[in-house]
Amino acid sequence: MNEFDEIKDFGTKKTGMKVPDNYFEDFTARMNALIDEEDAKEEETSTPKIEMQPQMPYSEANDQIEDQSKEGKKVSFNSVLSKVKPFMYMAAMYIALFICFKFFIKETTNQELRVDNEIFAEEQYIIEDQMYASMNDYDIMEYLYANAE
Amino acid sequence: MTEFTEETLILQLQDEKTKRKAFTEIINRYKERLYWQIRKIVISHEDADDVLQNCFMKAWRNIDNFRGDSKLSTWLFRIAVNESITFINKLKQQQQLSLDSDDSFLSDKLSSDDFFDGDELQLLLQKAILSLPEKQRIVFNMRYFDETKYEEMSDILNTSVGALKASYHIAAKKVEEYILSHSLE
Numbered sequence: 345m346n347e348f349d350e351i352k353d354f355g356t357k358k359t360g361m362k363v364p365d366n367y368f369e370d371f372t373a374r375m376n377a378l379i380d381e382e383d384a385k386e387e388e389t390s391t392p393k394i395e396m397q398p399q400m401p402y403s404e405a406n407d408q409i410e411d412q413s414k415e416g417k418k419v420s421f422n423s424v425l426s427k428v429k430p431f432m433y434m435a436a437m438y439i440a441l442f443i444c445f446k447f448f449i450k451e452t453t454n455q456e457l458r459v460d461n462e463i464f465a466e467e468q469y470i471i472e473d474q475m476y477a478s479m480n481d482y483d484i485m486e487y488l489y490a491n492a493e
Numbered sequence: 494m495t496e497f498t499e500e501t502l503i504l505q506l507q508d509e510k511t512k513r514k515a516f517t518e519i520i521n522r523y524k525e526r527l528y529w530q531i532r533k534i535v536i537s538h539e540d541a542d543d544v545l546q547n548c549f550m551k552a553w554r555n556i557d558n559f560r561g562d563s564k565l566s567t568w569l570f571r572i573a574v575n576e577s578i579t580f581i582n583k584l585k586q587q588q589q590l591s592l593d594s595d596d597s598f599l600s601d602k603l604s605s606d607d608f609f610d611g612d613e614l615q616l617l618l619q620k621a622i623l624s625l626p627e628k629q630r631i632v633f634n635m636r637y638f639d640e641t642k643y644e645e646m647s648d649i650l651n652t653s654v655g656a657l658k659a660s661y662h663i664a665a666k667k668v669e670e671y672i673l674s675h676s677l678e
Contacts, residue, residue, distance in 0.1 A: 375546060379549075
């Protein structure tokens with residue numbers, strides 16, 4: 345019989361490994377404490393999922409959020425709304441600014457075009473008047489003669 | 494006292510009100526078997542304790558996905574084996590060893606572990622087992638020490654019964670050779 349046969353016939357097949365006293369007795373309590381800790385951490389980090397319907401009344405939405413929050417740590421609809429409010433105001437302000445700016449640009453452009461056209465027409469008359477005023481009889485004869493050719 | 498069968502445990506796990514109590518029952522029921530399974534792979538008690546905690550924590554996090562397609566014990570043993578292998582691979586990476594290398598580096602842990610009081614023969618047997626490739630080592634441990642049925646091992650390790658039998662046969666041969674060669678020294 346060699347040494348391996350001896351091991352094979354060990355009967356209890358012991359590994360020679362042992363555990364500290366009361367290890368298994370205490371393990372369940374330790375594990376439960378770890379799970380509780382993990383669950384508490386998860387609750388802290390998780391945010392409630394809000395499923396808002398298009399025509400859901402305020403009170404119903406508030407109730408839904410409160411139902412989803414766990415163990416007394418309530419997250420109300422008001423607190424969610426108060427967080428979203430500044431962003432909504434900012435968006436409204438940008439939209440209003442954009443509309444005003446667009447309207448102002450359009451008005452200014454039209455006005456400028458109208459003024460430009462008036463100035464142009466006025467300038468044309470002034471030039472013609474000046475041109476005719478500065479002509480003497482000789483110039484008129486010369487002009488007619490040149491056009492006749 | 495309430496008698497928990499596997500079916501009632503699974504039903505209770507699916508109910509939020511009874512889930513926690515049912516999981517405590519699972520811990521009580523399987524902690525010892527899982528511990529020894531893990532301990533034989535990772536060798537030191539401290540490491541086995543860490544891996545056992547990770548194993549139950551993983552089971553708790555994923556308990557909602559357990560639908561009873563396999564036995565609860567099979568599912569838990571599979572988690573335990575995977576967690577143990579992951580742990581060993583991390584140790585190998587820390588020591589800059591190849592992941593394909595055997596687990597002989599754990600021999601030192603065994604000799605220095607306060608919770609190992611085996612005699613020379615048991616130490617030699619453990620060293621022989623540590624010289625085996627990882628999969629053969631797990632198969633040998635499950636079959637030799639725990640006398641786990643090949644069918645159950647097949648479910649846990651996701652390997653065919655034929656392959657497991659061959660693996661155990663080769664492992665036993667290697668262990669025998671190791672002991673014979675080292676006892677002659």
